[in-house]
Amino acid sequence: MMLAGLLAGVALPAVAEVMDTSPRPKARGGKASATGGEVAGGQAARKPVDAEALIAEAKLGGSVAFVVMDAATGEVLQAREPDLPLPPASVAKAVTALYALDRLGPGHRFVTRVLATGPVQGGMVQGDIVLAGGGDPTLQTDQLGDLVARLAKGGLKGATGRFLYWDGALPVLRGIAEDQPDHVGYNAAISGLCLNFNRVHFEWKREGADWRVAVDARGERFLPPVGRVRVAIAQREAPLFTYAPGQVEEWTVASGALGKGGSRWLPVRDPGAYVAEVFRTLARAHGIRLEAGERSEALPAGRELGRVESEPLPVVLRDMLKFSTNLTAECVGLAASGLSTLDASARAMSDWVAAAFGVEVDLHDHSGLGGRSRVTARGMATILQRAEAGRRGLKPILRDMGMKDDAGKEIKGHKVKVLAKSGTLNFVSGLAGHVVPPAGGRELVFAIFSGDPARRDAVPVALREGPDGSAAWTKRARRLQGRLISRWAATWS
Template identity: 65%
Template sequence: MITRRGILGGLLAGGVISALSPALAEVMDRSPRPVPRGGKPVAAAPVAQTAETLVAAAKLTGTVAFVLADAATGAVLESREAAVPMPPASVTKAVTTLYALEHLGAGRRFLTRVLATGPMQGGVVQGDLVLAGGGDPTLQTDQLGDLVADLRKRGLKGVTGRFLYWEGALPQVPRVAEDQPDHVGYNPAISGLNLNFNRVHFEWKKAGSDWSLSMDARGERFVPRVGMVDMKVARRETPIFTYKKGEGHEDWTVASSALGKGGSRWLPVRLPGLYMAEVFRTLAAAQGITLPAGQAVTSVPKGDELGRVESNALPEVLREMLRWSTNITAECCGLASSGQARLAASGQAMTDWVRTTFGGQASFADHSGLGGASRVSATDLAQILVKAHAQGRGLKPLLRNVGMKDAKGKVIDGHPVQVVAKSGTLNFVSALAGHITPPGGREMVFAILTGDPARRDAVPVADREDAPGAKAWTARSRTLQGQLISRWASLYA
């Protein structure tokens, strides 16, 4: 089972200043285990007479584009700026879902295997032990710990040869997007070996006039320390973090002014294969299995399988991706689908597939939407949803139920109209697309794209975790999205 504890990129504990708050980019901005909302249902607000009234009241800079269409016929019921190419942000993941389902198949599971190149005698492998990744983007420390425990039950104690790791099932990509700060956890590296969404847990506690620091790969039941990622406190105001990748290690510094009395956050890992190999070795040592330091290999040695971890089947992997908007899952699934060696080429391969399969002129720079270069019009996005629905491609059942909302943006409990959709957020970009399904009435698809790309691009990279004015802009956009959906459900359902 996938462990979700602490996967948010932002801080998990108190004693921090606003500069260390969670990012306003497409990240998992809700608790992994949300507390059910209590209280009585909230009455819906009166429907505005025109969509333009709602758009004007939102006071958004940039462009507001949308299309509402009949899900069965594709007939457009309402539209605005429908042909304008817009950044889709994480709505891209809905397209990636369709792409992965077609190219990988619903039965696909990502495998992480442990191989032995020689026989095991007296608990010792007479040869090398190999950790071979299969590109699983969901693997967590607890799963790796259970794998090691199973190996110990089988009698494994050590090896006569080397401990090797292979991450070549997917290309090694140092980060999803180049235009994000180094320290944001939603912009990790990608490879054939991925652990904890390629994030390491950084925790600090005040200790006299200094701080006690730790780096670990914690799960719910296993908390292995990590040595290949180092953190030092620097007596300065800014920048909050600095990062440098070395040969076999990653070095961070953090500004003392940002630490307060204590706290924690997840930071991205840029050497994911080495990271996972070290964690595996540490977990093995705790089970009495002695392994040498891991060595990378460019091809998988032949050997017998001693153990494996299987991911959930692809539809469940994609459902979780759509729910929590995990960028690494989207990129791993997209790269596995295209077989390309570079992320840009993989994005182009998905672009070509979308144009051939659904038509239109959409263009995707990646599979997660984290980069700002992707473009799609509301017309093209709605057309993808209509055709995917007609062809039974399986996207709709995987989308999250976002619910009908009142004028303040709160979900109306028990509302008879169901709204399933994928959202997307970047600085000064907010998108939402999906299905409106009333009980017994006309089902509709919609695509709402709001964005001010020029304003987003003007934000310095160092400020993109919490860009001034972006939160308020996004809040107004999300309110507008809810109001438009409420209006459409009332008028056309």
């Protein structure tokens, strides 16, 4: 049943927040009181919320840390373990959004181009055709198909030379985190050419004693098959998947998990070659004859024949924060730093946080997916408070999470907004953002981190997509977050 649950009905959008772990900042000023309140500016804070009872009721184990402060002044109103470094999970993406806005600018767009290294005569490029990626993490098959259609309408028929692709705008990395299973789509490969969040659609249907299997790069209007990824059904109960890299990426799936039919997205580990194959398939369907793609180590000089532009950076980041897309976070972070490894890029972002906000963080990627990053509740709340004071553009693109009742359900039509970024990993949960009351109320900034990293680390890598107990733990952690926020809003907003 568990295996079937991991497979059946999971042809999800590429943008889904998923389980994973870790980041870190340090606190400044104030001393925690024995009741969990904070002495700020030498004056006793108002009576704090009874957080200990709520935490005890949640029965999470591990650690729970939080800070809630006045958004205008930065005065800490209540805190618990404010300086304890814990994994922020996808809350780290809020830091990445700030970093990208500062380094790339709100007008930045990612561009994917088609170049010709020679003149076009009679529809034929007298030279090579080049698909040049610009690190766009949001490129989808339909956009690529529309680009090809425009080229064909303009009379392009092919090239006398090669079909090249260049994916060097970003480092080519086979995944974000080493401590994740091979088959999880949220641990995406990274490249200057990306498509469909670097995943292929795998679909199966029982036909007698066998299965019909299809692998494609589907969009809403285009359905190009993919040959460089193959999936075979193996007569076994476990393991759920096996993966073998190569020029053709080979997967096997346990027959015992398949049932009568279903689908899911699988990661692609060589995105540049994948995008080139899909582009060639779409081109040939429009009468543009191209040879198999060859990777170019350097960007060839050439005249632009066509392009696809991403949405402006704030829109890209808004969707990243809403859907928690790990690939987007890593691509924008790497583009902002210009560095060649995730660890170096995240270290540069950590240094930028220290310079911009006076907060120490220890980040090892831009998405929060890896297991080594750490952040403190005070540090995260301070970043948010100072970012808003400096009008850095994060708050307008945060998602309204809604005020929750004690059962964890959103209270529809509530006048208080909770603009925040959540983070969810195995036995790790975070939430940080703004509590925005109606006009005249007191706005709050908060960060809540709950985590049991030792419990997470004890889960075998192959089982980390959804280990026993993690879903129930996450539900309790999120309910605790909602209960804390509702009481803070009632007390101080």
